[in-house]
Amino acid sequence: MTELHPSQLSQHLQMYARAKWSSWGSLAISLGLLSLGVSLSPGVKQCKTWLLGASVATLEVGRRQRHTAKLLQESLGDIDRVSRLNFQSWMNKQTQPTAQLAVTVNAINPNWQPENLITDPIEYVNRVQKHVALVGGTGDGKSTQAQYFSTRIGGQVVVYDVDSAKGDWAWVPPDNLIGDGGLPEVxxxxGEALDHLEKMRVYRKTVSKDVPQEFxxxxxxxxxxxxxxxxxxxxWIRQHAKVGRKRKQFIMVLAQNDTASNFALEGDADILDTCFVRIRLGKKAQDYARTALKSPQLEQWLKTGGKKRFMVDDCPCELDLSTWGMGATQEPPSTNDSTNDTPTTSQQPLNEYEQAILTWGQSHAGELLKARTLQQSTRLFADVSAEDIRIIFRAMADRGLGEVDGMSDRLGWKWPTVV
Structure with missing residues (x-):
């Protein structure tokens, strides 16, 4: 078959079909003649002889045709495949070279909006009375989400992080940042948190079911x-997941994947499903929309929204936290000089990036901070481009938060020393 030109396929297939059917036809005719000769009366002996001879001759023709079909089959190989090739060849002849196959692709509507959009994830979490499993990669804004949730839900914030860098949790009281001593400290x-959880059980049983906010x-x-x-x-995670919310003990667990093993819940995956709201950020949200929800439109919607769009369980959420921050601006030390040259801070709330820069500047007054230094010293800025960092420098200077020095890629920011 490989030696045949596509133009020969049709001819050879026709020859094969004729030989095949001729062999079967000859066999049928031969049997018919033989049957007719047997049924004739003994008086017509000469007719019987002719019918028998015709039957044998027809049978020989059929045998030859069958042999021809066999040879053609061997030369053609896989007949079904050849038939498909023959059909393609015929289609190529019947189709003009300029003919085009038009495929219509439904473009993603840039104005598309999901029907079940939520804009307040806190309201959703409080309504279902669950904790949060926050899933996202580095730079997806997990710490910003944690800061926002802690402000809205309330309670004394305690962070467990054995790999925190300076400035990562600048808004958390230093005594409540656990992890400098490694896993033993955590x-x-x-263990102490579990003891506190038990005390809240006793409090609700013996004093009041309403736990005071101080606890x-x-x-x-x-x-x-x-x-x-x-x-x-x-x-820790099992007990808080089950009874923590009743006792005003909220937990937010962060990971890069939401499998039960990542949350130490092997064999208890139902706890993850029933006690936690999964919030997926960045690519994790996009992958979930594509693979689990089978929605290319939702995936595209998430991509175009950046960090302000994410998934809360199966619901898309849009919440812009880029200009939000917990860091209360700090008033500069006062002096007796009425013409104090200390920079005046803006009253607009700071986002986490601005707060980290301000914290660094106030502890390194007079030192010039470069974008590269931030990228190398803290995970918060690891995925932020140098140009974007310099834009933040300029924006802070325009608001009276420090000052910039230099131009272009040499531009830096500093917090002036108090004279």
Whole structure:
């Protein structure tokens, strides 16, 4: 078959079909003649002889045709495949070279909006009375989400993070940032949290079912797959997941994947489903929209929205936190000089990037901060381009927060020293 030109396929297939059917036809005719000769009366002996001879001759013709069909089949190989090739060849002849196959693709509507859009994830979480499993990659805004949730939900914020860099949790009281001592320190703190959870049970039973806000806690567990090696981790997440909200003990566990093993819940995956709202950020949200929800439009909608669009369980959410921040602006130290040259800070709330820069500047007054320094020293700026950082520098200077020095890629920012 490989030696045949496509133009010969049709001819050879026709020859094969004729030989095949001729062989079967000859066999049928031969049997018919033989049957007719047998049925004749003995008086017509000469007719019987002629019919028998014709039957044998027809049978020989059929045998030859069958042999021809067999040879053609061997030369053609896979007849079904050849038939398809023959059909393609015929179509190529019947179709003009300029003919085009038009495929209509439904373009994504840039104005498309999801029907089940939510704009207040806090309201959703409080309504279902669950905790939060925050899933996202580096730079997707997990710390901003954690900061926003802790402000809205309330309670004393406690962070478990064994790999935090300076400035990562600048808004958290230093004593409540657990992890400098590694996993042993976190394990001890989790044990203390379990003790506190038990005390709240006793309080609700013996004093009042309404736990005072002073006993409320908001726990943030950064990179829980790492913290899962703590002996108390499994019990900590299980107990808080089940009864924490009743006792005003809220937990937010952060990870880059939302499997049960990442949250130390092997064998208890139902706890993750029934006690946690999954918030997926960045590419994790896009992948979920494409693979789990089978919605290319939702995936595209998430991509075009950047960090302000994410998934809350199966609901798309749009919430812009780019200009939001917890860092209260700090008033500069006062002096007796009525013409104090200390820079005046803006009253507009700072976002997490501005707060991190301001915190650094006030502890390194007079030192010039470069974009490259921020990228190398803190994970918060690891995925932020140098040009975007310099834009933040200029914006802060325009608001009276420090000053810029230099131009173009040499531009830096500093917090002036108090004279």
């Amino acid at each position: 394990n001890k703190a989790m 409320a806690r908001f726990y943030i567990a950064e990179e829980f797959p790492v913290l899962a090696d703590c002996d108390n981790a499994r019990e």
